[in-house]
Amino acid sequence: MIRYDILKTIAPILKERLVVCNIGSPSQELYQLLDQPSNFYMFGTMGLCSSIGLGVALVQDQPVIAIDGDGSVLTNLATLSTIANNPADNFILLIVDNGSYGSTGDQPTYAGMATSLTEVARACGCRNVVECSAEETAAELEKALSSGKMTIIISKCQPGNVNVSVIDDDPVNIASRFSNSIKELNS
Amino acid sequence: MPTPTDKAILDSLVRNKIGFITSVPCKQLAGVIELVDNHEEIYHIPSNKEDEGMGLCTGAYLGGTRSAIIMQNTALGVAINSLVTLIQYYHIPLPMLISYRGEVGEKVACQVEMAIHTKPLLQQLNIPYFHFTKAEQVNGLDGILQHSQMCKKPIAILADASFWSSAS
Ligand SMILES: Cc1ncc(C[n+]2csc(CCOP(=O)(O)OP(=O)(O)O)c2C)c(N)n1
Ligand SMILES: [Mg+2]
Numbered sequence: 001m002i003r004y005d006i007l008k009t010i011a012p013i014l015k016e017r018l019v020v021c022n023i024g025s026p027s028q029e030l031y032q033l034l035d036q037p038s039n040f041y042m043f044g045t046m047g048l049c050s051s052i053g054l055g056v057a058l059v060q061d062q063p064v065i066a067i068d069g070d071g072s073v074l075t076n077l078a079t080l081s082t083i084a085n086n087p088a089d090n091f092i093l094l095i096v097d098n099g100s101y102g103s104t105g106d107q108p109t110y111a112g113m114a115t116s117l118t119e120v121a122r123a124c125g126c127r128n129v130v131e132c133s134a135e136e137t138a139a140e141l142e143k144a145l146s147s148g149k150m151t152i153i154i155s156k157c158q159p160g161n162v163n164v165s166v167i168d169d170d171p172v173n174i175a176s177r178f179s180n181s182i183k184e185l186n187s
Numbered sequence: 188m189p190t191p192t193d194k195a196i197l198d199s200l201v202r203n204k205i206g207f208i209t210s211v212p213c214k215q216l217a218g219v220i221e222l223v224d225n226h227e228e229i230y231h232i233p234s235n236k237e238d239e240g241m242g243l244c245t246g247a248y249l250g251g252t253r254s255a256i257i258m259q260n261t262a263l264g265v266a267i268n269s270l271v272t273l274i275q276y277y278h279i280p281l282p283m284l285i286s287y288r289g290e291v292g293e294k295v296a297c298q299v300e301m302a303i304h305t306k307p308l309l310q311q312l313n314i315p316y317f318h319f320t321k322a323e324q325v326n327g328l329d330g331i332l333q334h335s336q337m338c339k340k341p342i343a344i345l346a347d348a349s350f351w352s353s354a355s
Contacts (some may be wrong), residue, residue: 003273011353013251023221035354040249042274043270043272043276044268044273045238045268045269047238047239047242048239048242048245048273049242049243050271051234051241051242051245051246052245052246052273053246054246055207055244055245055247055249055250055254056246056249056250057246057250058207058230058232058247058250059206059230059247059250059251059252059254060250060251076238076242077235078235078236082207082232082233082234086232089320092269100297117344128328161292171276172278174277175249175278175279178249179250182250187242
């Protein structure tokens, strides 16, 4: 399974939930599979998906799922220490770990070599860290949501992207519809 | 020990409903950071790097809470991509309380290197900035914080060594 297959299996779970999605192919694929106002797509700023997701989770009560990538987590690795030390039980970080910089042509990352993001997350002090296969991801995500505990899921999958087009929407609209969804969900 | 000027900064942040603040320390910012950390209406979340902090602030703002970052001017070098492709691109208001190291009164020569680039970088990035050289300028902070929310832009408050040394 590749990233797209994971997104496809979790799309029904993501429906009407707050989702912050990683730059490039992950956002483009999610946009094609399940575009909704409560999705926040990153158009740039590789690395900050988990930080944005944590920020949202800390200031309101609805569950927030940040769909990040191994390359992006590696580039902002200290985010795992910030997450561990500012636990928000409505926060789920799902790291799609395809061992590659997918969007840019699947160049290998260190997460596919000697470095285990699972071990790094634990060493940073994160409590509920789950490593699973692509196939198990939907079930683990459901479990994390019903546990009511902040959870980091590292989903190991194959590198590869599908052919989807870029997101034809403007960032200010994406931000404001996301913000409005948060207000509605909390009211 | 926080000074009355540090307290005036805190009061302005609270009056302007800034409820989420991230910081990376600087000696000159120690007093403000201490006050922010102890204030119950503010969620203070130290970040490891200022670009990470800008991600956190973006999330908090989208979640409905006004946010701000406290950092040193050297952080501009770290955060340019985040300022441009996140804060400016998505129209996020972000007040940045910046210790302007490397101005007259500086003791660490290396700080001058980034001080030289601070204003030119902000100009190049179209980021409004306000240079604080005297403690009484803190009275302008309310207006600056409102301005940032109004125009949904990052704004920089550059507080230099003269500002902090005139603080009582
Ligand atoms: C500062 C910076 N460097 C490089 C890039 C190019 N870039 C965009 S997405 C990406 C790969 C991200 O990989 P990962 O987070 O693992 O996501 P994947 O596509 O593999 O799911 C890279 C290198 C960028 N956008 N910004
Ligand atoms: Mg990857």
